[in-house]
Amino acid sequence: MRLTEEQIYRYSRHILLPEVGGVGQEKLLKSRVFCLGIGGLGSPVALYLVAAGVGTIGIADSDTVDISNLHRQVLHYTDDIGKPKTESAGEKLEKLNPDVNIILHNGLISKDNIRGIIRDYDIVVDGSDNFPTRYLVNDACYFEKKTLVSGAIFQFEGQVAVFKPHTGGACYRCLYPELPPEGIIPSCQEAGILGAAAGAIGTMQALETLKQILEIGEPLTDRLLVFNALNMSFNSVSIKKDPGCRLCGGSPSIHGVDEISQPDCDFESSPIS
């Protein structure tokens, strides 16, 4: 792949960075990233990845735009209320960067289709808002050997982590082995969320995705970054691979995504434990 003159100018501030350069920009243009959920987390993720020239971006969300989404889901505008979120997001992302091939996945992501969908991508970014979906994505990424960039947000707090169990690291189930009982953790709808806090976490997911593609810096692989917007604190703790993990441990009891309960939620911002 050779960059055109226009591309050299468009990405000049990337190319100036010794860690990126023309070679790194070409890597970005050849990469394929799947964004699950195009809400509070997925909006900044997709915006930054498309702006950065990640060549193919798949976006999935089965929800339509609601007025209560707009304080944090920055890809959707007042005129978009009632539109499918994928369509609303796709319109803006295409205008932002014609270099990027945007693929819309409109239907519900389920145990029946998730592996087939993510198979075509290099990296999966989880912007979902509920635990069953996070387990579903985690398990599908494990079986398809895809890097998972995970994010979660609740009120003023958020978390980011990168999981690569196919290279010997931990998976999401090593960190959270059990689904919390229903009703223990309030939803975003019940608990509220400061919109910009979702933007901060989504932006960090985009950063980690770019670092994975460029193979630069110290990634958040096997580390959990915990962010608190109220006191502006960042703490990171290491995540240990659990030898007894039901999915990626020595004697696993989960052998396919079929064994996970079906999610039935929209994708926006999400409760954390």
Ligand SMILES: [Zn+2]
């Ligand atoms: Zn595991």
